[in-house]
Amino acid sequence: MESIGVLIVCPMNTYLEQELEKRFNLFKFWNFPDKTQFLNTHKNSIRAVVGNATAGADAELIEALPKLEIVASFSVGLDKVDLGKCKEKGIRVTNTPDVLTEDVADLAIGLSLAVLRRLCESDRYVRSGKWKKGDYKLTTKFTGKTVGIIGLGRIGMAIAKRAEAFSCPISYYSRTEKADLKYKYYPSVVELASNCHILIVACPLTEETRHIINREVIDALGPKGVLINIGRGPHVDEPELVSALVEGRLGGAGLDVFEHEPYVPEELFGLENVVLTPHVGSGTVETRKEMADLVLGNLEAHFLNKPLITPVV
Amino acid sequence: MDEEAVNRPLVLVHRPPNFHFPFRHRLATQFNLFDPFDSPDSTRSSLLCRHAHNIRVLLCVDPTPVSSDLLSLLPALELIVGSTVGVDHINLPKCRRRGITVTNAGVAFSEDVADLAVGLLIDVLRKISASDRFLRASSWAKTGDYALGSKLGGKRVGMVGMGKIGSEVVKRLQAFGCIISYNSRRKKSAIPFPYYPDVYELAVNSDVLVVCCALTEETHHIINKDVMTALGKEGVIINVGRGALIDEKEMVKLLVRGEIGGVGLDVFENEPHVPKELFQLDKVLLSPHCAVATPECFDALEELILFNLRAFFANKPLWSLVNLE
Numbered sequence: 001m002e003s004i005g006v007l008i009v010c011p012m013n014t015y016l017e018q019e020l021e022k023r024f025n026l027f028k029f030w031n032f033p034d035k036t037q038f039l040n041t042h043k044n045s046i047r048a049v050v051g052n053a054t055a056g057a058d059a060e061l062i063e064a065l066p067k068l069e070i071v072a073s074f075s076v077g078l079d080k081v082d083l084g085k086c087k088e089k090g091i092r093v094t095n096t097p098d099v100l101t102e103d104v105a106d107l108a109i110g111l112s113l114a115v116l117r118r119l120c121e122s123d124r125y126v127r128s129g130k131w132k133k134g135d136y137k138l139t140t141k142f143t144g145k146t147v148g149i150i151g152l153g154r155i156g157m158a159i160a161k162r163a164e165a166f167s168c169p170i171s172y173y174s175r176t177e178k179a180d181l182k183y184k185y186y187p188s189v190v191e192l193a194s195n196c197h198i199l200i201v202a203c204p205l206t207e208e209t210r211h212i213i214n215r216e217v218i219d220a221l222g223p224k225g226v227l228i229n230i231g232r233g234p235h236v237d238e239p240e241l242v243s244a245l246v247e248g249r250l251g252g253a254g255l256d257v258f259e260h261e262p263y264v265p266e267e268l269f270g271l272e273n274v275v276l277t278p279h280v281g282s283g284t285v286e287t288r289k290e291m292a293d294l295v296l297g298n299l300e301a302h303f304l305n306k307p308l309i310t311p312v313v
Numbered sequence: 314m315d316e317e318a319v320n321r322p323l324v325l326v327h328r329p330p331n332f333h334f335p336f337r338h339r340l341a342t343q344f345n346l347f348d349p350f351d352s353p354d355s356t357r358s359s360l361l362c363r364h365a366h367n368i369r370v371l372l373c374v375d376p377t378p379v380s381s382d383l384l385s386l387l388p389a390l391e392l393i394v395g396s397t398v399g400v401d402h403i404n405l406p407k408c409r410r411r412g413i414t415v416t417n418a419g420v421a422f423s424e425d426v427a428d429l430a431v432g433l434l435i436d437v438l439r440k441i442s443a444s445d446r447f448l449r450a451s452s453w454a455k456t457g458d459y460a461l462g463s464k465l466g467g468k469r470v471g472m473v474g475m476g477k478i479g480s481e482v483v484k485r486l487q488a489f490g491c492i493i494s495y496n497s498r499r500k501k502s503a504i505p506f507p508y509y510p511d512v513y514e515l516a517v518n519s520d521v522l523v524v525c526c527a528l529t530e531e532t533h534h535i536i537n538k539d540v541m542t543a544l545g546k547e548g549v550i551i552n553v554g555r556g557a558l559i560d561e562k563e564m565v566k567l568l569v570r571g572e573i574g575g576v577g578l579d580v581f582e583n584e585p586h587v588p589k590e591l592f593q594l595d596k597v598l599l600s601p602h603c604a605v606a607t608p609e610c611f612d613a614l615e616e617l618i619l620f621n622l623r624a625f626f627a628n629k630p631l632w633s634l635v636n637l638e
Contacts (some may be wrong), residue, residue, distance in 0.1 A: 005529060011457075030449065052479075102464070102465075102466045102489070102490060103464055103465075103466075106435060106439065106464075106465045106466070106489055107435075107439060107441075109435065109489075110432070110435035110439055110441055111441065112441070113428060113429075113432030113435065113436075114432060114436060114441050114445075117428065117429060117432050117607075119432055119433070119436050119441070119442055119598070119600065119605075120441070120442040120445045120446070122599075122600050122601055123375055123442050123598055123600065123601060124446075124598050125601055126587055126599040126600070127592045127599060128602050130339075131584075131585040131587070131601040132585050132586070135601065135602075135603070135606070136601045136603050136606065137606075138606050138607055138608055138611075139603065139606060140607055140608075140609075141424070141425055141428065141607040141608075141609035141610065142428045142432075143424040143425070143427075143428050144424075144609075162485075162488045162489060163490055164486065165484055165485045165488035166428065166485060167424075223541065261453075262453040262454045263454055264448055264453065264459075266451075269449045271377055274447045275441065275442075275445055276445050276449065277441055277444045277445060277448070278447065278448055278453045278458060278459050280439065280440070280459065280461075280462065283439070283458075283459075283461050283462055284438075284439070284461055284462050284463050284464040285461045285462075285463060285464075286463070286464040286467075287464055288461060294615060298624075
C-alpha cells in the first residue's frame with residue numbers, strides 16, 4: 001500500500017501521521033506553500049484524504065482530486081466534509097464515533113462544574129496571593145440544577161447519564177421527540193432555554209443548526225443561565241454571545257469551540273464567569289490513539305476491499 | 314435576654330468574636346440564644362458560669378474550638394451542634410466520655426463537597442484551568458494546541474474515606490466509568506467496592522486518590538511520601554478533607570520532581586498560605602477552601618441546624634450524627 005497517496009490536510013496527531021507514513025505515501029498539505037501547484041502535480045496519486053474538525057474535504061478539494069476514493073475524518077463531526085459531493089461521486093466517508101463520546105461528555109460536565117464553581121477563577125485567586133487577604137466569594141451549587149441538552153445522540157445521552165448522577169433534572173431539544181425517555185422534551189430551543197439553568201449544545205453542525213444559539217435563546221437562558229458548547233463554534237452566534245456575557249445578560253459560559261478557531265474573542269478574557277478550552281473535547285492521550293487507530297483501520301479496510309468500520313457515506 | 318426568649322429552650326452560641334452567623338435572627342425566634350460575645354469582656358465568664366448548669370445544647374459556629382476546659386464549664390451539656398463537616402476542633406474523646414452527642418454539617422454539605430471533588434478531578438485530568446490560562450494568554454493561535462489530557466473513564470479511583478462525602482463522590486464518579494475502591498477506618502459491608510485496610514495498598518492499586526476523610530490523630534499525614542510514591546508518576550490526588558491529611562512538604566517536593574502526575578487541592582496545612590512552589594506548576598489546581606461556599610450549602614445548613622435543635626428539645630432523632638467511636 002506504500003504507493004497509495006494519502007493527503008492529510010492539517011497537523012492533528014503525531015502517532016497518526018507516523019502510522020500513515022509507514023503504510024502509505026503520505027502528503028502533508030501544510031508542507032506545500034503553493035497548494036494549487038501541489039494538487040496539480042499529485043492529483044492522480046491521491047486516493048484518500050484525512051481531515052478533522054478544523055479542515056476536511058470541501059467541494060473545491062474534492063473536485064481537485066479525481067482519484068479520490070475515501071475521506072477518513074479524525075473526528076465525529078463531519079461539517080468540514082461536503083457529504084453531498086462525496087455521495088455524488090461515490091466517495092466513501094468515515095468518522096470516529098463512540099470512541100470519543102465519553103471524553104466529550106466528561107468535558108461538558110467538567111466545564112459546567114468549572115463555570116458554576118468558578119474553578120479557574122478561584123485557582124487564579126490563590127495563585128495571585130489574594131486568598132491571604134480574604135476568602136473567595138460564594139459560587140453556585142451544581143447538583144440539582146436543571147440541565148437542557150440540544151441533541152440527544154450518543155454524546156447528548158452520555159452527558160445526560162453523567163448529569164443524572166448529580167441529581168440534575170434533564171430536558172432536551174431534538175429534531176424529533178424520542179420515545180421511552182424519562183427526560184422532558186421541548187419542541188423548541190427557546191422553550192428549552194427558558195426552562196433550564198445549564199444549556200448544553202451537543203448536536204451536529206448542519207445548515208439547520210448553524211447559530212442555533214442566537215439572541216433569542218441567549219435571552220431566554222438569562223442572567224443566571226449558563227451555556228456550555230462542546231459542539232461546533234458556528235452553533236453559536238458568537239458576537240451575540242460575547243455581548244450578552246460582557247453586559248451580564250447571560251450568567252456564564254463554558255466554551256470548547258469557537259467560530260474562528262484558534263481565535264477566541266478577547267473580550268472574554270477578562271470575564272470570570274467564562275471558562276475557555278482550546279477544542280479539547282476528545283483531547284486525551286487514550287482517546288486520540290483510539291481515534292487514530294479507527295482512521296487507520298478504515299483506510300486499511302477500504303484499500304483491502306473489506307467493509308469499512310465506521311462509514312457515514 | 315428578653316422576657317419572651319426566657320421561655321424558649323436555651324442554646325449556647327459558641328462563635329469567633331467577630332463573626333455573626335447569618336440566620337441568627339431566625340433561630341432567635343424559636344430558641345433562647347445565649348451568646349457570651351454579646352456581653353462585654355468583663356462580665357462574659359461570670360455570665361457563662363451563672364447559666365452553665367442550664368445549658369444542654371451548644372451551637373458551634375465555624376470551627377471554633379470546643380476544648381476540654383470549655384466542656385468542663387458545662388456540666389449539663391448533652392449536645393453539640395456543629396456547623397462544619399470537620400469536627401477536629403471539638404474535643405471528641407471528652408465528648409465520648411461524657412456521653413455528649415455531636416452532629417455536624419455532613420447532611421447539608423456533602424453534595425457540594427462531592428461536586429467540588431469531581432470538578433477538581435475532571436479539571437486536573439483534562440487540564441481545564443491550565444488550558445483556560447493558556448487560551449487567555451493568547452497562546453492557542455501562537456503556539457498551537459495545548460497538551461493532551463487523560464481520560465477519566467477506566468481510571469482506578471481510591472477513596473480515602475467513605476463517609477457521606479465519599480459516598481456522594483462515588484455516586485458521581487461511577488457515571489464517568491471510574492473503577493472504585495476504598496480505605497476507611499473499617500470495612501463497610503453495605504459498600505460493594507474493594508476495601509483496602511491500608512492506604513499504601515490502596516495507592517498501589519489506584520490511578521487517583523480522593524481524600525475526603527476526617528482529620529484525627531490517626532489520619533494526620535495519612536497521605537505520606539510512601540503513599541504518594543506508590544501512586545506513581547501519573548498519579549493524581551484530590552484533597553477536599555483537611556490540609557493536614559497530606560504531608561504537604563513531601564507532596565511539594567514530589568510534584569516539583571515530577572513524581573506525581575497532578576493534584577487538585579481545596580485545603581492546605583496552613584491556610585491561607587499555599588507553598589509558592591505550587592504556583593509554578595500547571596499540573597496543580599488550587600482552590601481556596603471553598604467546597605461548601607455556595608448559598609445552597611448555607612441554606613441547607615440553616616435548615617439542618619434548625620431541624621436538629623427542634624428535634625433535640627422534642628426528644629426526636631437527630632440528623633448528621635458524628636460517630637464518636
